[in-house]
Amino acid sequence: MANDVVEDHPYLPGGLIPLDQWKTPETSVQKTIRGAFRDILDQLRAGISPEEQAFQSLDDLPMLSGDRLKAFAPEPDAALLAQVMVDQFDQLHRDGASHREVNIVVAPPFSGVPEALRCLSRRVLTPPDNLLMTEQDAGAWWDEQLSGGDWVIPELADFWLRHAAGLNLLRELFARIALDHAGNGMVGCSSWCWQFWRQYSPELSLAPYTLAPLTGEQLTRWLDYLASGDGEQQVTARMTRDGLYVLPAPQQDSDLKYSSFTQDLATLARGNRGVALAIWQRTLRARPEKDDEDTGKEVVRLAGSRCWVAPLDQISLPSVPASAGRQPSHILHALLLHDGLNAERLALVTGMQKQDIALTLDRLIRAELVGRDQASDVYRATPLGYPSVRKNLQARGYPVDGF
CATH class of the missing domain: 3.40.50 (Rossmann fold)
Structure with missing residues (x-):
């Protein structure tokens, strides 16, 4: 029987897999508890204003921005991903799997x-x-x-x-x-x-294929590969609260103590690299809550650049208000079905009045659930808002994707 899973590559951890083999990453016990607590908070936030539904940082530490953010969490190289996918399809054809x-x-x-x-x-x-x-x-x-x-x-x-x-x-x-x-x-x-x-x-x-979902371990490798420039430079990322390591990717002989952050992030993002990267970018900080010297801990200095990571419970992602009625959900579902639409086509596929669409889009944009492409005038869901959008649509009985 032909092998239908191809060799791993750091830019595409897990490789290409048949669509029916995709499954969500495992969830840590801590994440399960925090997830239940987050659901309760989402319900309590149902009546708040759109601005309060947008992304919020719950700590007062300076976030990374500009060149420093690009250095630690750069956008993926689309051309490299394309080449990796082509190489893997070529391998699948040679192996007789496709x-x-x-x-x-x-x-x-x-x-x-x-x-x-x-x-x-x-x-x-x-x-x-x-x-x-x-x-x-x-x-x-x-x-x-x-x-x-x-x-x-x-x-x-x-x-x-x-x-x-x-x-x-x-x-x-x-x-x-x-x-x-x-x-x-x-x-x-x-x-x-x-x-x-x-x-x-x-x-x-x-017989479609898909990208393997990122597990916590694979997400660590991928983020490390992005930040290190294919190993050209070493980067270190540690949790702001307890100093546990997130990056670099663990080595077998390493004595460093690691956080479960990437496993929890992989679960929150459902293995989706784009969603995980968007959240990762918002968690990066310029300094910790307390320096190692202040806590009396033994300091281990690794070569290369360093940043800090806020725990996931210290950020508040955009959320769909439970009290918003069906109009926002109807629009969000249409946007996802078509990978974005302009207002005219939204009216065509939803049957809603253009005035109602305009008002609803304005609210969704202020809540950071939807963004607008200035060049094409197309509206799309945002990666930060996507976890809440998918959960909302599923709860309201809309047919959702298998991812």
């Missing part, structure tokens, strides 16, 4: 897959301005798009609308991929988009 001409990567929001796929040296297919097509028009459009050699679709969610006339482009593409009539391509697909289409068309399979 046979399709079109490789599909399904991933939760903020995983960096669309940004990575745009870096490939392939034709990037972009959606037409009008997504409301007849079956005949959709077939003709794909005939033209797929005839020019190797291609890539960075985000499949851009090619449809949840509307009676907005489904034909993807219905036609899925049929061609299933019959290997689409040429040689690579597709990135939001997990929320994929969930909708799996529910809409239960026979849809296409």
Whole structure:
């Protein structure tokens, strides 16, 4: 039987795995207790103002910003992630684990897959301005798009609308991929988009892969790899409260005492690297609560740069107010299904009045649950708000993704 899990790489810990093998990271006992307490706090905060629902730091320590923040928590290199994914798909094909001409990567929001796929040296297919097509028009459009050699679709969610006339482009593409009539391509697909289409068309399979979820150990390695510049410099990150280590990644012969922070962060982010990185960036501090010398502890100085990490219970992430009614949830669900929409298309897929959409978006933006891309005028959920958004949608009975 062919091996369907490829060799690990520090930029993609756990590698690419079949979609049905994905599972959430394990939860520490401490995190379980804190999670229950956080849920109680969320309920108590139901009636507070949008500004108070936004991110808050509950300590008075200076946060890292500017160049120092970029040094310790830089944004991932999309081109490197793209190359790693291509190499791993090549390995899967050589091992006989993948046979399709079109490789599909399904991933939760903020995983960096669309940004990575745009870096490939392939034709990037972009959606037409009008997504409301007849079956005949959709077939003709794909005939033209797929005839020019190797291609890539960075985000499949851009090619449809949840509307009676907005489904034909993807219905036609899925049929061609299933019959290997689409040429040689690579597709990135939001997990929320994929969930909708799996529910809409239960026979849809296409053997997609996904990025392995980051466990606490893998998250430590990944954050260390980002900050160290592929080992070019050593970085140290310790907890502000007790001085336990978070970075560098533990070595077998190390006597350093480590915190469970990354395991708890991996659980909070559900293994999602983009969400974990956004929270990580907000926890970094310039100094601890007390210096080692002040506490009388023996000081171990490691070479390289150093920063400090606030405990997760010292930050308050954006939250969806329980008293907000269904309109915010309806809009948030639509944004996730389509990986972002402008106000006009939001009205089309939700059936809501434009005035109501504008007022609700304003509240969601002030609560840091939604952000607006100035260039495209597209609204999207934020990585910091995503954990609360997903939990809210699930609690209200909306179909959620499997991540």
